[in-house]
Every structure is written in C-alpha cells, then in structure tokens.
Amino acid sequence: MARSGIPTAERIIAAANKLFYNDGIRSVSVDAVAAKVGVTKRTLYYHFKSKDDLVAAYLAGRDQPNLALFRQWFDAAAGGLPAKVEAIFRNLARSARHPKWKGCGFLRTSAELANMPGHPAIRIGAAHKKKFEEWLREVFAAEGIADPLQLARQILLLLDGSFAVVLLHRDASYMETAGEAAHQLIEAALPRHRRSRRVVRGA
Amino acid sequence: MARSGIPTAERIIAAANKLFYNDGIRSVSVDAVAAKVGVTKRTLYYHFKSKDDLVAAYLAGRDQPNLALFRQWFDAAAGGLPAKVEAIFRNLARSARHPKWKGCGFLRTSAELANMPGHPAIRIGAAHKKKFEEWLREVFAAEGIADPLQLARQILLLLDGSFAVVLLHRDASYMETAGEAAHQLIEAALPRHRRSRRVVRGA
DNA sequence: CAAAGTATACCAACCAGTGAATATACACAA
DNA sequence: TTGTGTATATTCACTGGTTGGTATACTTTG
Known part of the structure; x- marks a missing residue:
C-alpha cells in the first residue's frame, strides 16, 4: 500500500x-x-516488469477517459449531427489552447516508437482509435448515412490531422478549420430529408 | 574532405x-x-555544434525534396483539380506500403520533441508545412476558389492526419480515404462552371 | 607555414534492470 | 493474547553499458 x-x-x-x-x-x-x-x-x-510495460499501462489508463470525454462533448452539443460532431473539434480547440497541452498521447507515442511496430503501447493506441472510429460509425449508421465507415474514417483523419498540425504550429484554430470540414462532409453524406436547409457550398 | x-x-x-x-x-x-x-x-x-543542430540539419535536408515530390505528383496527374490533389494521396499510399516507410519525418520529430517548443527542428518542420500550405493556397486561388486558404488547410489536415493514422494502424488505405475526402471538399468549393458533372454525394 | 579537418582518449552523468535483504500485514495455531 | 509462518511490498546498493560533449594532439592540404 x-x-x-x-x-x-x-x-x-x-x-x-x-x-x-x-x-x-x-x-x-x-x-x-x-x-x-x-x-x-x-x-x-x-x-x-519493464519500462515498455509501464508505457503500455500509461496509455491504457488514458483510453476510457478520453473516449468518454469525446462522447460527452458530442452528447452535450446542440443541433443536428454535423453540429454535434463539429462541437468535438471546438471543445478540442479549447483544450489545445491550454499551455500544458501536448497533442494526443497515443499519436505521439506511436510516432516516437515507430521503429518498434509490435510494441504493446502502439497496439493500445491503435485499439483506442479503432474504438472511436467504431463509435462514430455507429452514430452515422443510426442516422442513415450510406457508407458510415468511410465517413467515420474521414472524420478521424481530420481529428488526428488536427492533433498533429496544432502541435506543430501551436495554432489551435486549425481545429476549428477541421471541424468545419467535418461538418461539410457529414452534411453532404446525410440523406436528403435529414439535411439542413442552409447549406453553404461553392462560390 | x-x-x-x-x-x-x-x-x-x-x-x-x-x-x-x-x-x-x-x-x-x-x-x-x-x-x-x-x-x-x-x-x-x-x-x-550539437546534436540539436544535427537534427535541424536532418529536417532541413528533407524540406525541398519533399515539396518537389508532392508538386511532381500533382503535375503528373490527369484530370481536374480534385483529381490532381487526390493523386497526391494515391502516390503517398503507394509510398506508405513500402516496409521502410515510417510516416512524416517532420511530424514525428515535432511529436517527439513536443516538450521543446522552440527547438530549431520544430521550426523547420513548421516552415515546411507552411510552404506546402501556401503552395496549395496559390493553386486553389488560381482556380477561383472563394476561400483558398481555408481549403488548403483542410487538405493539409487530411494529409497530416493520414500520416498519423497510417503510421498507427499500418494500413495505407486510410490515405486513399483521405484522398476521397479531399476530392469531395475541393469539388464542393469549386465555382459552379468548373465543377465536374458526375458528383456523387448523399444517399 | 597556417588553416581546416580528423583521431585518440577521456569525462561525468545517466540509463534500464537486478540481487539480496528487509519491512509490513494478515492468517492461524498455541 | 501471543507467537509464528507466509505472501506481499519495499528499500539499498549495485552493474554493465550508453550518453552528449570535450581537451589535446596529429594530419592533410593550399
């Protein structure tokens, strides 16, 4: 004890x-x-039993809290599906503006240990991202989107991209830009009858 | 000598x-x-003069070749603007399938040295990405896109996101998924008269 | 010769991991 | 209650190897 x-x-x-x-x-x-x-x-x-073991435990400890936070941001947001997903990006931008923010622990670990492909910590990171992708896919499927997996992956690419870009430039506004792109992709993928009327696109 | x-x-x-x-x-x-x-x-x-100096030189040496490669892929591709940008992602996916591929050196370095914000290597990485963003912005502006900077940043987010995600999952197909999202975002941003006819969207 | 470039040898600090002994806590018998 | 055994938890002291960086001297070349 x-x-x-x-x-x-x-x-x-x-x-x-x-x-x-x-x-x-x-x-x-x-x-x-x-x-x-x-x-x-x-x-x-x-x-x-080893430092590698400790590193794996470090990431395992971040798994559930992280996912729970994203879901909470999604649930608490007002508006339709695109707005609720965009809210995740907006909340993330707010976090990223705190001086102690250092990007995504899972992504940074996988980048640092890229020369050890089978490392337990990397597997935990991959599983974490897959869980988030799967959750998004289910959300999209429930809304009648034609290819929910494809859309979930595109949102994830924007999300992880914003982790990387914001960490590099230290400019959290990229996260809001990513959120707008996500909004647009979801809006376009929504069945016609569920789409909002005020879509802005093109020139 | x-x-x-x-x-x-x-x-x-x-x-x-x-x-x-x-x-x-x-x-x-x-x-x-x-x-x-x-x-x-x-x-x-x-x-x-130091290891940090050497690390900076390592990234500085990757700057121009990397940008030149992207431009080359873009120039060599057939089709309209969306297809040409998508070609970058397709070529990147081909690279990422080589076993020695380990993601983006700039991004990985910035992730590893995230606790040293002013590190010269990070500044070189940030400048590199800004150059690419600026090139994209010019390309988009020349095509009459309303907010070329916004679109350039969204494409960059997808690009850097695919570096991170593919490195984590070791699944290069995410790069093609990112390319399709990029295609879609560009298509939607194009002035009406330059848009291709066969746009697929929605259910 | 003088300057640029390279080599030998070294340092003090740090690193992941371990052997052996010790402290603590709780179960159970006398 | 008291004593004893045992598993858990912790400490001290240490190893063999590596790290970024340097003082000094030697070699090559214009």
Whole structure:
C-alpha cells in the first residue's frame, strides 16, 4: 500500500502519465517516474516488469477517459449531427489552447516508437482509435448515412490531422478549420430529408 | 574532405537522415551517426555544434525534396483539380506500403520533441508545412476558389492526419480515404462552371 | 607555414534492470 | 493474547553499458 489510500501501482501510472505525456517516452527515465511517485526504482519494477510495460499501462489508463470525454462533448452539443460532431473539434480547440497541452498521447507515442511496430503501447493506441472510429460509425449508421465507415474514417483523419498540425504550429484554430470540414462532409453524406436547409457550398 | 568526393558534412546529414527517420531522434546517439558515416564523433562535432543542430540539419535536408515530390505528383496527374490533389494521396499510399516507410519525418520529430517548443527542428518542420500550405493556397486561388486558404488547410489536415493514422494502424488505405475526402471538399468549393458533372454525394 | 579537418582518449552523468535483504500485514495455531 | 509462518511490498546498493560533449594532439592540404 502507501502513505495515501491509493495503491502504489495506480500512483505510479498517474506519475507516468504526467511525465510521459509531457516529455515523451524515451526522454523520461524510469528513475524519474519512481522519484515523482516517491518510491524506489526497485518498487516500480515490482509492479511493472519493464519500462515498455509501464508505457503500455500509461496509455491504457488514458483510453476510457478520453473516449468518454469525446462522447460527452458530442452528447452535450446542440443541433443536428454535423453540429454535434463539429462541437468535438471546438471543445478540442479549447483544450489545445491550454499551455500544458501536448497533442494526443497515443499519436505521439506511436510516432516516437515507430521503429518498434509490435510494441504493446502502439497496439493500445491503435485499439483506442479503432474504438472511436467504431463509435462514430455507429452514430452515422443510426442516422442513415450510406457508407458510415468511410465517413467515420474521414472524420478521424481530420481529428488526428488536427492533433498533429496544432502541435506543430501551436495554432489551435486549425481545429476549428477541421471541424468545419467535418461538418461539410457529414452534411453532404446525410440523406436528403435529414439535411439542413442552409447549406453553404461553392462560390 | 573524405574518401569519396562527397563532403563530410553532407555524408553526415545523409546518415543522420536514415537513422533519425528510421528510429527517431532520442533513440539514435551521436555515436551511432558518426559510426554510420565512418568518422569519429569528434569530427561530427567539428561540423555540427550539437546534436540539436544535427537534427535541424536532418529536417532541413528533407524540406525541398519533399515539396518537389508532392508538386511532381500533382503535375503528373490527369484530370481536374480534385483529381490532381487526390493523386497526391494515391502516390503517398503507394509510398506508405513500402516496409521502410515510417510516416512524416517532420511530424514525428515535432511529436517527439513536443516538450521543446522552440527547438530549431520544430521550426523547420513548421516552415515546411507552411510552404506546402501556401503552395496549395496559390493553386486553389488560381482556380477561383472563394476561400483558398481555408481549403488548403483542410487538405493539409487530411494529409497530416493520414500520416498519423497510417503510421498507427499500418494500413495505407486510410490515405486513399483521405484522398476521397479531399476530392469531395475541393469539388464542393469549386465555382459552379468548373465543377465536374458526375458528383456523387448523399444517399 | 597556417588553416581546416580528423583521431585518440577521456569525462561525468545517466540509463534500464537486478540481487539480496528487509519491512509490513494478515492468517492461524498455541 | 501471543507467537509464528507466509505472501506481499519495499528499500539499498549495485552493474554493465550508453550518453552528449570535450581537451589535446596529429594530419592533410593550399
């Protein structure tokens, strides 16, 4: 156990989350994580068999909260389907304007560990994105969209693209641009009778 | 100079390019680069004042060739504007299917060094993407598109999104999906008289 | 000769991971 | 209650190797 009531393993994951998300994987030593928790490195290795294991646990811990947040933003938004999806991008833009924001932990980890294709952390990241894609596909299917998977993937491309671009330029307005593109693609894919009247397109 | 006629500095950059692109920045030591070139580390530090300097040179060396390739793909493609842009995505998908492909070096570097916002390599990456965005904007403006910057940014979001997603899932078909979205967005933004007749949209 | 370029040898700090001993907590017997 | 065994949890001290960077001296070339 520990000083507080929180189990040590969870406190280690919480510390790993902060450090890995902020500074990346390879620039954070196991010693640094242990020091942040206030335990010895040997204790950390009692709970996790390797650093790779710890990295996987770090991403696994971000999976559900992240998905839940997206769904919450979607559910809370007013308007039709395009507006509700666009709301995700708007909320993301708001997050991205916080100075501690550093993009998507899953994407950044997969970029850093690109030379280790089978790494458990990458598999967790891939599964995470697939879950989000599948959720979007179901939402679109329920609205009668002809090819819901295709549209879900296009929205995901815009989303992950905005993570990458905003991280590079440090300009969150790209996220709103992505949201408008998503809006437009969804609007165009909607069956005629569900489409809003005030579509702006072309010159 | 060197054994071959190629200056040592260039040979160092070539080796750094292979190693950094393949394995990332922090997992490649300066010793490894020097060994690959066949010089001592001290020689490397004669030509580059630090590792950060070398990383910047690595990305600077990828700037023009990369842009030239995109333009070449665009120019060589048949069809109208949407088809020509889509061709970039198709060619990219072909590249991404090669086993040594590891995504976009600029994006991966910015993801790995996200905790060093002012890093010279990140500035070079940002400038690179801005150049591409500007080129696209000019192309769109010449075709009479109402908001060419907005559209250029949306295409860029799809492009960088496909780099990230394909790297994560190792499934290049996402690039073709992105190309179709790009096609659709451009088609919709084109002035009516330049639009192709066979637009497919909706259910 | 002088300048540019390269090599040998080195440093102090850091890294992931481990062996062996120890502390804590709880179950159960006397 | 007290003692004892056992599994869990933790610490100390350490290893062998790697890291970015440098002081100094040697070599090549115009």
